[in-house]
Amino acid sequence: MLVKLNDLNGTTINALDGDIGKVKDVYFDDRYWAIRFLVVDIQPWIPFSQKTLISPIALGEFTTEEQLLNVSISKDMVKNSPGIDEHETVSREFEKKYFDYYGYGYYWMGLDTWGEYANPTGLVEAKTLPLDKNSDYKAVNHLRSANEITHYGIDALDGKKGYVKDFIWDTYDWSLRYLVIDTRDWLPGGKKVLISPQQLESMNWEERTVKCNISLEQI
Numbered sequence: 001m002l003v004k005l006n007d008l009n010g011t012t013i014n015a016l017d018g019d020i021g022k023v024k025d026v027y028f029d030d031r032y033w034a035i036r037f038l039v040v041d042i043q044p045w046i047p048f049s050q051k052t053l054i055s056p057i058a059l060g061e062f063t064t065e066e067q068l069l070n071v072s073i074s075k076d077m078v079k080n081s082p083g084i085d086e087h088e089t090v091s092r093e094f095e096k097k098y099f100d101y102y103g104y105g106y107y108w109m110g111l112d113t114w115g116e117y118a119n120p121t122g123l124v125e126a127k128t129l130p131l132d133k134n135s136d137y138k139a140v141n142h143l144r145s146a147n148e149i150t151h152y153g154i155d156a157l158d159g160k161k162g163y164v165k166d167f168i169w170d171t172y173d174w175s176l177r178y179l180v181i182d183t184r185d186w187l188p189g190g191k192k193v194l195i196s197p198q199q200l201e202s203m204n205w206e207e208r209t210v211k212c213n214i215s216l217e218q219i
Contacts, residue, residue: 002177003062005146005167011067013040013054016074021045021052023069026169027090027143032113033176033197035169036143037090038069042078050083053090056120056174057104072124073102092141108141119173144203154181154195155209156216161186164210168194179210181219193219 005026013020021042026035037053060070082097084090092108099106105126110116117123146167154162166180176197184190201211212219 001062001064001171002168003064003171004180005150005169007064007067008038008069008169009147011062011069013038014068014070015078016072018075019045020054020071020075020078025145025147027053028146028167028176029113030142030144030203033200034113035146035174036095036107036141039145045075046079051086051088052078052081052083053098054078055098055102055104057123058102059120059171059174062171077102090141090143095141113173113175149203149210151208152203153207153209154219155204155207155211156214156219157212158215158217160209161216162219165192183219186216195219 008026009023011023013023021040021044023038024041025039027037027039028035035056037055040052040054042052054071058071058073060072062069082094082101084094096106105115105123107114107120107123112118114120114123115126117126150164150166152164153160154164162181162183162185164179165182167176168178168180169175170177178194178196179200181193181195182190183193195212195214199212199214201213203210
């Protein structure tokens with residue numbers, strides 16, 4: 001199933017024993033273009049809580065009509081899981097602590113998006129695998145906030161026009177299928193077009209732009 005970020009944000013996370021809170025952002029990997037964590041607001045349930053993250057490894061069925069996302073963990077597990085401050089970045093050390101807490105395998109232990117697996121749920125079965133002593137698990141994890149990238153400008157081969165309006169994710173493996181680009185700042189009437197990850201080169205955090213390998217005419 002394909003789901004837009006605008007639809008995913010605000011979705012209720014339903015644990016094994018009740019609602020946890022609502023999604024307010026996602027952190028994605030800008031190398032593999034896949035969601036690594038959902039950022040969930042659980043303050044209605046636990047006031048003054050830290051930033052709470054849910055891995056796609058725990059995600060189950062997504063119901064668009066009810067804006068409901070089921071997860072395979074309990075409220076107590078979430079309550080006692082490793083937390084970080086609201087403006088703190090998610091380091092690889094934090095990820096290792098988080099994955100060890102839930103008993104998951106590490107997604108960075110392999111060459112594919114989810115290690116040796118086609119989708120994140122395979123890492124539940126890999127929870128007994130030890131960390132390879134030769135693995136550089138302290139490497140930079142390249143996590144980015146999708147909310148932050150929204151409204152970034154588009155840097156095509158022959159000019160800078162348009163901006164990121166939305167993301168479209170595939171719930172099978174939580175990978176990015178398309179960026180939704182709004183062109184109303186340069187096309188009469190404007191329209192929304194889709195750009196695939198294969199048409200993206202890099203992101204410039206200082207200039208707040210997404211660099212593409214296609215021309216404005218192609219867009």
